Amino acid sequence: xxxxxxxxxxxxxxxxxxxxxxxxxxxxxxxxNKEMAGVxxxxxxxxxxxxxxxxxxxxxxxxxGGQETFLASLQNPELWKKTNRWDDAVYDVWFKTKLKNxxxxxxxxxxxxxxxxxxxxxxxxxxxxxxxxxxxxxxxRNETRAKSGLMRLREFIMKDAYSFHAxxxxxxxxxxxxxxxxxxxxKRAGLGHLTYLTFASGGTFSxxxxxxxxxxxAGEDIIYICEKCRVALNREIIxxxxxxxxxxxxxxxxxxxxxEVGNIFKLKTKYSRPLGLVFMDEEGVSKDVVMGCYGIxxxxxxxxxxxxxxxEKGIIWPEAIAPFRAHLLSLNKNDEAKKIYDDLSAAxxxxxxDDRELTAGEKFADADLIGIPYRIVVSEKSIKAxxxxxxxxxxxxxxxxxxxxxxxxxxx
Amino acid sequence: xxxxxxxxxxxxxxxxxxxxxxxxxxxxxxxxNKEMAGVxxxxxxxxxxxxxxxxxxxxxxxxxGGQETFLASLQNPELWKKTNRWDDAVYDVWFKTKLKNxxxxxxxxxxxxxxxxxxxxxxxxxxxxxxxxxxxxxxxRNETRAKSGLMRLREFIMKDAYSFHAxxxxxxxxxxxxxxxxxxxxKRAGLGHLTYLTFASGGTFSxxxxxxxxxxxAGEDIIYICEKCRVALNREIIxxxxxxxxxxxxxxxxxxxxxEVGNIFKLKTKYSRPLGLVFMDEEGVSKDVVMGCYGIxxxxxxxxxxxxxxxEKGIIWPEAIAPFRAHLLSLNKNDEAKKIYDDLSAAxxxxxxDDRELTAGEKFADADLIGIPYRIVVSEKSIKAxxxxxxxxxxxxxxxxxxxxxxxxxxx
Numbered sequence: 094x095x096x097x098x099x100x101x102x103x104x105x106x107x108x109x110x111x112x113x114x115x116x117x118x119x120x121x122x123x124x125x126n127k128e129m130a131g132v133x134x135x136x137x138x139x140x141x142x143x144x145x146x147x148x149x150x151x152x153x154x155x156x157x158g159g160q161e162t163f164l165a166s167l168q169n170p171e172l173w174k175k176t177n178r179w180d181d182a183v184y185d186v187w188f189k190t191k192l193k194n195x196x197x198x199x200x201x202x203x204x205x206x207x208x209x210x211x212x213x214x215x216x217x218x219x220x221x222x223x224x225x226x227x228x229x230x231x232x233x234r235n236e237t238r239a240k241s242g243l244m245r246l247r248e249f250i251m252k253d254a255y256s257f258h259a260x261x262x263x264x265x266x267x268x269x270x271x272x273x274x275x276x277x278x279x280k281r282a283g284l285g286h287l288t289y290l291t292f293a294s295g296g297t298f299s300x301x302x303x304x305x306x307x308x309x310x311a312g313e314d315i316i317y318i319c320e321k322c323r324v325a326l327n328r329e330i331i332x333x334x335x336x337x338x339x340x341x342x343x344x345x346x347x348x349x350x351x352x353e354v355g356n357i358f359k360l361k362t363k364y365s366r367p368l369g370l371v372f373m374d375e376e377g378v379s380k381d382v383v384m385g386c387y388g389i390x391x392x393x394x395x396x397x398x399x400x401x402x403x404x405e406k407g408i409i410w411p412e413a414i415a416p417f418r419a420h421l422l423s424l425n426k427n428d429e430a431k432k433i434y435d436d437l438s439a440a441x442x443x444x445x446x447d448d449r450e451l452t453a454g455e456k457f458a459d460a461d462l463i464g465i466p467y468r469i470v471v472s473e474k475s476i477k478a479x480x481x482x483x484x485x486x487x488x489x490x491x492x493x494x495x496x497x498x499x500x501x502x503x504x505x
Numbered sequence: 506x507x508x509x510x511x512x513x514x515x516x517x518x519x520x521x522x523x524x525x526x527x528x529x530x531x532x533x534x535x536x537x538n539k540e541m542a543g544v545x546x547x548x549x550x551x552x553x554x555x556x557x558x559x560x561x562x563x564x565x566x567x568x569x570g571g572q573e574t575f576l577a578s579l580q581n582p583e584l585w586k587k588t589n590r591w592d593d594a595v596y597d598v599w600f601k602t603k604l605k606n607x608x609x610x611x612x613x614x615x616x617x618x619x620x621x622x623x624x625x626x627x628x629x630x631x632x633x634x635x636x637x638x639x640x641x642x643x644x645x646r647n648e649t650r651a652k653s654g655l656m657r658l659r660e661f662i663m664k665d666a667y668s669f670h671a672x673x674x675x676x677x678x679x680x681x682x683x684x685x686x687x688x689x690x691x692k693r694a695g696l697g698h699l700t701y702l703t704f705a706s707g708g709t710f711s712x713x714x715x716x717x718x719x720x721x722x723a724g725e726d727i728i729y730i731c732e733k734c735r736v737a738l739n740r741e742i743i744x745x746x747x748x749x750x751x752x753x754x755x756x757x758x759x760x761x762x763x764x765e766v767g768n769i770f771k772l773k774t775k776y777s778r779p780l781g782l783v784f785m786d787e788e789g790v791s792k793d794v795v796m797g798c799y800g801i802x803x804x805x806x807x808x809x810x811x812x813x814x815x816x817e818k819g820i821i822w823p824e825a826i827a828p829f830r831a832h833l834l835s836l837n838k839n840d841e842a843k844k845i846y847d848d849l850s851a852a853x854x855x856x857x858x859d860d861r862e863l864t865a866g867e868k869f870a871d872a873d874l875i876g877i878p879y880r881i882v883v884s885e886k887s888i889k890a891x892x893x894x895x896x897x898x899x900x901x902x903x904x905x906x907x908x909x910x911x912x913x914x915x916x917x
Contacts, residue, residue: 100572100636102627126623128577134623135575160512163547165540167660190600193649211538211546215514224512231578237605248579
């Protein structure tokens with residue numbers, strides 16, 4: 094896309110009213126726009142990143158048999174009363190609203206209740222199990238404080254997956270598959286080196302649940318890392334396990350700040366029982382369906398990437414989720430650059446083409462701020478040197494590439 | 506996908522609590538699930554249709570320079586007070602809610618206000634114009650009655666596009682491009698033959714706006730068709746034009762029931778003025794930005810297709826938006842059918858493979874209900890006849906195709 098046509102402009106200064114780095118950088122770069130604390134719009138550059146994260150998650154969840162749906166936001170209180178999650182005194186993140194006839198409704202904060210209820214029509218026998226169902230849908234959460242940019246939102250998309258099983262053994266097997274899929278997701282999104290499988294409290298029924306925590310000084314959580322096992326423990330359980338690694342007994346744990354980028358949880362019959370989701374087993378005995386749930390917030394993941402992968406000049410996007418693969422800067426050489434833009438586009442390379450009438454300094458500053466992985470400069474100087482200048486965002490040195498080779502160099 | 510693995514089941518009977526054909530058929534076929542009047546979940550088959558409609562719209566709008574965004578649902582009342590659309594007495598479709606500190610918020614019913622306001626940061630000069638910006642985002646509308654299935658929802662996705670221009674001439678040019686894009690969308694989605702460009706009231710500033718109305722007895726609107734010009738007039742303006750075609754003066758207009766599947770509207774400065782969206786023209790004079798807005802609801806389009814394209818046995822999906830291209834029915838021949846399924850899948854043909862343990866009658870009934878364009882039957886009989894039996898959903902006669910030719914026959 095031509096940058097002269099992109100409707101967003103970068104800002105000279107980061108917005109003063111944002112405390113978090115991720116919101117400051119993303120607003121300054123034109124990725125997002127703030128509507129109010131915890132509520133942001135996604136602009137073309139930001140939506141491209143978000144859609145790439147969503148595509149990675151979708152591919153991994155489809156790969157382990159997930160079936161995609163799209164459940165409604167508006168919620169009937171009756172369902173949530175059955176699981177004791179309607180009363181604000183018990184579950185205090187609801188945004189509530191009303192129909193014209195004064196019937197109270199809620200905006201979904203999560204979707205265990207409606208999906209469990211819906212499956213009562215579709216699961217009746219052990220032959221209908223197991224099933225894995227997910228969607229990407231907006232969640233609304235009435236957070237008291239929302240000041241961490243994309244890391245704590247009042248309105249955000251969540252990929253929430255739910256699995257349904259005949260027994261705990263089958264749930265346990267699927268849970269391991271989901272753990273592996275989550276590990277792939279964080280690795281593919283560029284956060285693998287910072288993300289730790291973290292033991293958390295399992296609630297009433299399970300010994301542990303698991304969070305995926307990414308190390309960042311902007312995180313609201315504290316975790317305790319065992320470097321040997323590459324796992325961590327969260328603050329909830331650290332006392333219970335006497336400050337020792339649950340895997341190897343190591344007591345030299347490292348305390349770090351982190352943010353939860355995903356979680357997986359064995360719900361067992363917590364929702365199936367009150368909502369009446371049962372099945373007939375092979376002997377014709379009615380049993381509660383055994384469930385698991387698995388969440389990732391693509392926007393929080395995006396915010397975490399920005400918090401952890403940047404330098405003083407701006408964002409450094411991992412290749413897999415960058416808004417474009419290449420940022421082509423024309424320094425008064427639009428005709429020559431246009432030819433390269435056309436060649437790269439024809440080869441399927443996603444290029445942002447800075448054809449604007451700006452100084453070299455302004456273009457370089459914007460390229461660093463926006464953080465596209467490959468910067469290609471076409472200038473008098475590069476042409477004299479035999480082609481174009483290519484520099485990776487996370488490297489210092491540029492190199493000259495002959496114009497005829499640029500497609501081969503950039504093509505994945 | 507194997508139908509034995511699909512989590513949804515068809516129902517023997519259509520739900521008794523639905524008045525509209527589209528909701529009855531879509532629920533019976535397992536495409537959607539009703540949460541409450543006007544609020545539905547999209548299940549795997551339904552989401553596939555919805556995503557295909559969205560993809561067609563996206564392609565057409567990108568084709569005329571649309572830049573995709575994703576604006577938030579939660580709305581700040583201050584913005585809407587400036588355009589006099591916050592007060593329920595004036596604009597009565599809001600769902601309103603509150604932050605914990607009692608600040609009132611709304612759920613977006615449309616997005617003129619936030620987008621116009623956002624563009625104040627990005628448009629300052631005539632050089633920044635024109636721009637065309639859109640998103641697919643949920644709208645919430647507190648409808649008093651919602652009993653037409655997907656044709657009048659309280660929660661629905663809308664593709665709303667907004668264009669921004671330096672003057673009316675430029676708006677008029679772009680408006681014609683959008684008209685052409687809309688015509689393509691309805692044609693590609695299979696409704697071209699039923700959809701009429703319909704003249705509607707233009708409000709204060711324009712002579713006419715345009716609706717795209719699709720003929721259906723389930724529609725809530727009445728339109729007056731001129732068969733010569735292939736346009737229509739809506740009820741609002743029929744008196745003003747003295748029951749004559751605005752194009753050719755024909756007074757033999759045909760009255761029909763229809764549903765509005767899209768609309769395009771010249772807003773001019775209706776929102777830019779109160780919200781202060783201005784630009785400097787070439788002479789350095791500050792002027793109001795001139796706007797247009799353009800809406801389509803993909804779910805309403807889906808509901809309209811079901812209303813208009815079905816027979817007594819079920820839905821007849823147009824090929825471009827069908828959940829799958831082929832429905833492969835194995836009548837006790839799963840091994841032979843599996844081979845065909847693998848071949849078609851490898852060739853990129855989307856196939857729903859009915860490998861369930863059901864009678865032929867049950868499988869045929871489900872295939873007709875679900876309405877996939879090509880039905881392929883593998884049975885003792887078809888194998889004896891030399892291959893598989895292929896029947897199009899909208900044709901009566903099946904024909905035998907040699908197994909080796911099936912990929913060639915089905916590939917688009």
